[in-house]
């Protein structure tokens with residue numbers, strides 16, 4: 001009986017190997033066959049870049065038509081807003097893993113994220129018009145150097161004078177009181193408005209620049225909590241709609257979120 005089972009397993013293994021070896025390489029190695037629809041949509045559809053580019057184009061046009069205050073800043077999230085992390089999601093799918101802080105931090109350190117289509121043109125419009133960008137991200141603040149290097153490697157027109165990168169610290173989480181600080185990005189938005197910010201690696205000049213109070217003219221993200229004083233639970237899409245494209249912009253992210 002033992003011999004019979006062993007022979008069966010051997011025969012099956014050889015059959016499987018034979019079947020694999022006769023398949024064209026592109027079929028065997030095709031990653032798309034194992035990607036969940038959300039990752040496939042973000043990485044392969046024509047709809048995704050069309051939508052993100054259109055949203056960013058319209059946001060830039062809207063901004064340039066406005067009368068802007070002095071010291072104006074656009075607050076932007078990073079992940080799935082400026083940087084496209086579909087490569088990380090694809091890696092998780094292909095290796096049968098779920099999200100973990102360890103693998104995420106490793107991904108951030110690898111600096112392999114690409115750009116969300118349209119983000120570069122939008123940031124270029126902002127800084128060319130004399131505005132600044134505050135990148136308020138929930139990546140760990142201790143990883144800011146990797147995030148910054150990734151952003152620079154993508155050719156964005158950023159420097160520490162025109163762009164303030166602020167990763168999330170424990171203080172951001174602790175500050176949430178459900179009243180004035182509703183989500184863990186609210187503290188950093190308030191700091192921008194008072195000039196009490198802690199930007200990544202600022203020059204002396206940048207410190208002086210960012211120590212001034214700033215006027216937030218637009219908030220851009222992929223998550224409803226990228227909007228000040230908003231939570232997933234409390235957000236009212238009907239109330240937010242009139243603001244969309246004016247002072248708030250939300251990009252599509254089908255892969256993950258606070259929902």
Ligand SMILES: [Mg+2]
Pocket residue numbers: 077078079080081221222223
């Ligand atoms: Mg995001």
